[in-house]
Amino acid sequence: MENNIQESILTDNKMNWQVEKIPALHYHPTKKHQEIKGHYFIRRKDNLKILGAVKSSYVPTQNKDTFNYILEIVKDYPNVNLQDVIIKSFNEGRKVCFMFRIEDIKIGKVISENYIYAISSHDGSSRLAFGLCNKVIGCANMFPMLLSDITATKFKHTSNVPKKIKDIDLKTHIQQYVLGCSALYKKMFYTPVNVNIINETICRMLGIDKWIAKNIHKFDEKYLHSPENTTGHFIKIKDNDYILSNFAISNIRFTSDLNNISSHRDITIDIRLAKKVKELNKHIADENFIHGTNYYGLFNGLTRYANRNMEIDRENGKLESVMLGKGSKFMKKGFELIINKIK
Secondary structure (H helix, E strand, O other): OOHHHHHHHHHHOOOOOOEEEEEEEEEEOOOEEEEEEEEEEEEEOOOOOEEEEEEOOOOOOOHHHHHHHHHHHHOOOOOOOHHHOEEEEEHHHOEEEEEEEEEEEEEOOEEEEEEEEEEEEOOOOOOEEEEEEEEEOOOOOEEEEEHHHOOOOEEOOOOOHHHHHHHHOHHHHHHHHHHHHHHHHHHHHOOEOOHHHHHHHHHHHHOOOHHHHHHHHHOOHHHHOOHHHHHOOOOEEEEOOEEEEOOOOOOOOOOOOHHHHHOOOEEEOOHHHHHHHHHHHHHHHHHHHHHOOEHHHHHHHHHHHHHHHOOOOOOOHHHHHHHOOHHHHHHHHHHHHHHHHHO
């Protein structure tokens, strides 16, 4: 790609800016500003915002460099279209993300898109990393998986980054990863689940016991949304011989001793947690309707929940959560849980 086209894409996505490493100073009563030896700040050149603090060995990876690294990987894919690029910055540029759509795959009757992505930081908090992101067309669920989760492909921000990326042959690693993930999704699709598996997954993902997950549908919506609960007041919901009480005082964690927990006459659960269970259960049901009652539908229910319920409240907060935040951690936990089930 010619440099002017690259710069045009970066400019269109408000990412054609650079960072610089400057000495860290502190105020001294007699000497005024005094340099802190071995410590530096990373500063944006365009708006002079300080993004983070680093040490002397840190060498900034500029946005254009990260863009070039990922372009080198995707250029051999025949269907790559520059219009399918996603370029975003998070938290005022402290982290940046570059994604290229490389190919589509079909699981059952539903098409999903595969993206190769690179994530870098300008605040010293994380290394340069590459991965594969799957996005299901229609519901727009996105699931990113870092290549470094299975191979040593995270790179410290040093002067050796270009050489290390070249030596590790990222292209081959990613091509193998794409094939492996596609096969895994198909295995999920052809492996059925039942109500017990879904309930257990909800319990483990949200940290509650099976009895609550099984009976949550009996909770009366008017209690869950009554004004009294906004201040943390207690409510009582009758359920045959049980009274579910004190909704705002405890989180029941998942435990192996489920029989004893579910036999108690009084069960306590945080009202916010109850809402999470209902929402997650609804997302899983919607995805099972689309994909079938299988692990692929279950997994997409988890990704749907993470994509829609865990947004960070700032610019590009939804994608930031999915790629780097709570949403990413939630989906990774679910992915590992399902992988262990279908081995």
